[in-house]
Amino acid sequence: MTSRAQALLAGFGEQGAIDTTCHLGQWPYRLTAAATADDLRAYAARHGLRALWVSHLATLTGFDTRTGNEALRRACDADPLFRLFAVVDPGAPTWRRELAWAADAGFAGVRLAPGDHGTPPAALGPVLAEAAEHDLPVQILFRLDDPRVRHPRSSARDLEIHELADVVRGAPVNPLVLSGLNRLERVELGRHLGDAVPAHVLLDLWHVNGPAFVGDTWGEEPGRWVFGSGFPVQTPEATMLQLATAALDDATRARIAWGNAAAIVP
């Protein structure tokens, strides 16, 4: 029945992928969308993942980011499976201290969530610059869910794509991974940048789920994409099966599954 699809999904597990968009903790809007460190380990084992980039969901909704960042560290720091990303809120007066603390504590990178934190686009630039000073890659969680189905009481508001383009235009040459854009938004971003998106800007895949055969186009920019599923907020097998079945040569599929991410965070 679905054995062929199951076999393709199992084939993805042989890639040794890196999931660049994972979360520890509880998604506030669906009780079942939650992951402990053990859940993340089990998820990685189930799909043959070699590494997970992870931050704590509590950093998005709490009064501070430190609580979630420290909880992440306690839960995951000792396990080499995890690449810890500290979430920084540029609207907090302490963001510089938080970033310096994350660098000193050995975090692998920084995540920004302007939609959830209500960050004006102009406030992102100084964080990008300072992260580059610390040699920390930055991941912008453009969104964590589809705004059409976002909980009505969520205060998250996505940036406009032209605002994101302004951020990219002013960003230093330092790895910058954008999470949660769909295909049309990727195209719009490119247009705002004269179809010259800098090579240090990469995008993840969880929201690039249409139209049919969209995965076949990923080979046009093999250095542009990283596998990122949104687990446990999103269903990761959806993106895995897309990547497993896309018409890509083996080298390109490997770059997207893990190579591009490993080049940013070994």
Add this chain to the structure above:
Amino acid sequence: MTVIDAHTHLDAGRFDPRVFELGDRLGVELFLCTDIGAFVAHPAIDEVREMNRTLARELRRYPDRLRGYCYVNPRYGAATMDDLRRSVEDDGMIGIKLWIATLADDPLCDPILEYAAENRLLVLAHAWRKTVARFPYESTADHIARAAARHPDVRFLMAHLGGQPESAVDTVQPHPNVAVDTSGTIIGAGEVALAVDRLGAERVAFGSDLHHVDLTETVGKVLGARLDPEAERLVFGGNAERWLGEVAR
């Protein structure tokens, strides 16, 4: 058992034959399809007729892989009914597509739904409770539930898990003539499993929403629900096969 995709559309007047090849790789054999043109929300009757003629041509072209839903704009009354009868009785369509020309419970839909009951047609009804970007006349599960209560002999397939699955599934749960499909770009964790848990696997059907959604994404979404084998069999085609077997010929 045949693996069936219960929710697809033509793309620019054709069903991309590459989808059949991909379906072969994934194990998806049959596609239930409609033509809503270039997402024409409020089409004139001539446009609807042309869309259904276009679909009929594709059905004749791929008789082993496609079945058709007749697209209707309920605002055109008798003319819509004539086109519906022709599409079902002459072109062999197996169902009806209600999109956003009217709400699903608009009385204008009643003659269409009465005809569906007489012929045991499958009614694929768009529904989505959207937080942003809702269309005019875009039904939610509430509209589907009211239509289902008024037409208990009609088999409704509510699209996209109702858009917001918790509220939508709970709303239609008391109406056994409403099933849901899994189609669309949303891949929120646990949504398919939630629908199966609350409605039972016999009321959930795999759908993709091709061509503006990737078939593989939608198959992966259902695999990610990690259903038990019997539930997976029903969702991936057992239910749709049973419903198609009931359509009057």
